[in-house]
Structure formats: C-alpha cells, structure tokens
Amino acid sequence: xxxxxxxxxxxxxSPDEMGTEFANQFAKVTWGTPDAEAxxxxxxALQLKNALDDDLVAVERIRLxxxxxxxxxxxxxxxxxxxxxxxxxxxxxxxxxxxxxxxLEVTFADVGTISVVGGATQGSGFVSCRNxxxxxFA
Amino acid sequence: xxxxxxxxxxVVVTWGEVEVVDPTTRKVTLQLADLADNPVEAAHVLRVTCxxxxxxxxxxxxxxxxxxxxxxxxxxTDGAGALELVVTCVQEIAVSVAAGPTQSxxxxxxxxxxxxxxxx
Numbered sequence: 001x002x003x004x005x006x007x008x009x010x011x012x013x014s015p016d017e018m019g020t021e022f023a024n025q026f027a028k029v030t031w032g033t034p035d036a037e038a039x040x041x042x043x044x045a046l047q048l049k050n051a052l053d054d055d056l057v058a059v060e061r062i063r064l065x066x067x068x069x070x071x072x073x074x075x076x077x078x079x080x081x082x083x084x085x086x087x088x089x090x091x092x093x094x095x096x097x098x099x100x101x102x103x104l105e106v107t108f109a110d111v112g113t114i115s116v117v118g119g120a121t122q123g124s125g126f127v128s129c130r131n132x133x134x135x136x137f138a
Numbered sequence: 139x140x141x142x143x144x145x146x147x148x149v150v151v152t153w154g155e156v157e158v159v160d161p162t163t164r165k166v167t168l169q170l171a172d173l174a175d176n177p178v179e180a181a182h183v184l185r186v187t188c189x190x191x192x193x194x195x196x197x198x199x200x201x202x203x204x205x206x207x208x209x210x211x212x213x214x215t216d217g218a219g220a221l222e223l224v225v226t227c228v229q230e231i232a233v234s235v236a237a238g239p240t241q242s243x244x245x246x247x248x249x250x251x252x253x254x255x256x257x258x
Contacts, residue, residue: 022140025148025173025247061249122187122238125249126148 016052023051026126027060029118031133040109042135043075046118048100048127057100062129063121064091070108072116078103092121108137145172149182149244151237153252162228164254165197168237170219178219184248185240186211186223192233192254197222212240227256 032045046064048056066072066089073086074093080102085091095102108114113136118129152175154167168186170178183203187210188194194211196202200221204212215221227233232255237248 120239120246122185122236123248123251124238125247126245 018052020050020052020054023054024056024058026051026128027056027058028053028128029062029131031116031131034133034135037137040137041105041107042114042137043078043103043105044116044133044135046080046095046102046104048095055100057098058095058125059097060095060100060125060127061121061123062093062095062102062127063119064093064104064116065089065119066106066116067112067114069110069112070106070114073105073107075103075105078105106135108135111137113137140173142172142176145174145176146178146180147245148173148247149178149180150175150247151184151250153235153250156252156254159224161258162226162256164225164227164256166223166225166235166252166254167199168215168221168223168252170215179217180219181214181217182219182244182246183212183214183240183242184221184246185238185243186213186221186235187238188225188235188254189227189231189233191229191231192225192227192256194235195224195226197224225254227254230257232257 028049030047030049034044050056072091074082079096081094083092117132150171152169152171157165190209195207199216201214235252239246
C-alpha cells in the first residue's frame with residue numbers, strides 16, 4: 001500500500017459520510033407509484049429526498065407543469081399546499097412541513113400519457129427536479 | 139468544513155433591513171451568501187418578483203437587465219454580490235418580494251423572501 005492509499009480516507013468523502021445537516025441543504029423531487037385511475041383522475045405523491053436519498057421533511061416551493069389537456073390539483077385531504085394555479089396545467093405548490101410531500105391529483109378526460117415535471121421557481125431552495133412522472137390514462 | 143471554493147458554488151439569497159425612503163418608497167438590499175453565511179462577492183443573475191400592486195427598480199447596487207420599474211425584474215448583483223432594490227407602492231400594504239433562479243443563474247437557494255411594509 002502506497003502513501004496515496006494511506007491518505008485517501010482524509011482526502012475523499014463518500015456520500016454515506018456526508019453529514020445529514022449538509023445533505024438536507026439539497027432537495028430532490030421524487031415520485032411515488034401512481035394510484036389506479038378513478039373517474040378520470042390519477043393521484044401520485046411527490047416526496048422530497050435529501051442528498052443521501054432519505055426523506056426530507058421540509059417546505060419547498062416547486063412549480064409543477066404537465067402535458068396540455070390535463071389539469072392538476074391537491075388531492076382531497078392530501079399533504080401540501082397549492083399557492084397558485086390549482087385546476088390548471090401550471091401550478092406552484094409547497095410541500096408539507098411535516099412530511100416533505102405533496103399529494104398530486106391529475107385529471108384527464110381522454111386516453112393517453114400525461115407527463116408531470118417539477119421545477120425551481122421564485123422562493124425555491126436548492127432543489128433538483130430531474131425526475132418526472134408519467135401517468136397513463138386508459 | 140467545506141472549502142471556500144466549493145461553498146461559493148451554492149449561493150444563498152439573504153435580505154437586509156428595509157429602509158424607509160418616503161411614504162411610497164422603500165429600499166432593501168439583497169446579498170448573496172455562501173453556505174456558511176459569508177458574502178459571495180460575485181455578479182449573478184436572478185429574477186425578483188413582488189406583489190402586482192408594487193414595482194421594483196434597481197438602486198445603487200446591481201444592474202437591471204429586464205423589467206426595471208415593474209413587478210417582475212431580472213437583475214444582476216454587483217461585484218460584491220449585492221443588489222439594492224427600490225420598492226414603490228402607493229397602497230398601505232405589506233409587499234412580499236421573492237427571488238428565484240432564471241436564465242444564467244447559478245445554483246440558488248431563494249427560500250428567504252422579504253416583506254416590505256408600506257403601512258403607516
């Protein structure tokens with residue numbers, strides 16, 4: 001073993017060694033498994049994760065947009081808050097302060113796949129929104 | 139502790155105290171900071187919006203790129219990471235001001251907003 005191997009532990013930081021406080025600075029949007037379609041509606045949960053892929057309990061402001069023709073709203077009695085655009089394909093929401101989640105309900109009266117994507121907006125923190133979700137209406 | 143060069147890649151928006159100029163005008167300075175709350179001395183582009191009853195203009199620090207004098211401003215901080223905003227409103231209300239990322243912005247944490255009161 002050379003000296004490079006000996007000093008490596010103090011020169012590198014694996015994700016597992018990252019402190020939770022630091023990891024919680026970086027939010028990531030993830031999506032649960034969509035529920036079955038019922039009455040032209042599909043619900044799906046958005047959950048924030050931190051940089052360690054653990055659930056992140058935080059209020060984060062996110063803009064959600066979806067395929068034209070569909071509309072979005074907060075699921076009845078669901079987690080989270082809609083700030084603007086309920087009942088439209090362009091909505092600004094906040095995740096729930098207790099769970100870090102937002103329960104989304106998408107309505108589409110036709111047949112097809114509706115894609116939902118998140119994005120940073122005014123008042124957002126460090127949030128990665130690379131994950132999207134596809135909802136299949138039959 | 140993170141190295142300073144790494145900390146500065148993650149830019150946090152902070153707000154100073156609101157200054158009363160006259161009954162319909164207030165000033166507030168937005169300052170960029172790093173994860174350790176040290177000033178980030180760099181010019182960065184960001185979008186600033188406020189309630190539609192008010193307007194935003196750039197004051198002594200920073201540069202307006204678009205929307206100067208409206209409720210939807212795109213501006214650049216000065217080399218010290220500061221952006222002075224002049225908020226104008228003729229109604230006696232509290233105006234919420236929010237920052238956000240836009241084209242050409244770095245990684246920005248804009249969770250903190252400012253409330254500018256025009257109440258007497």
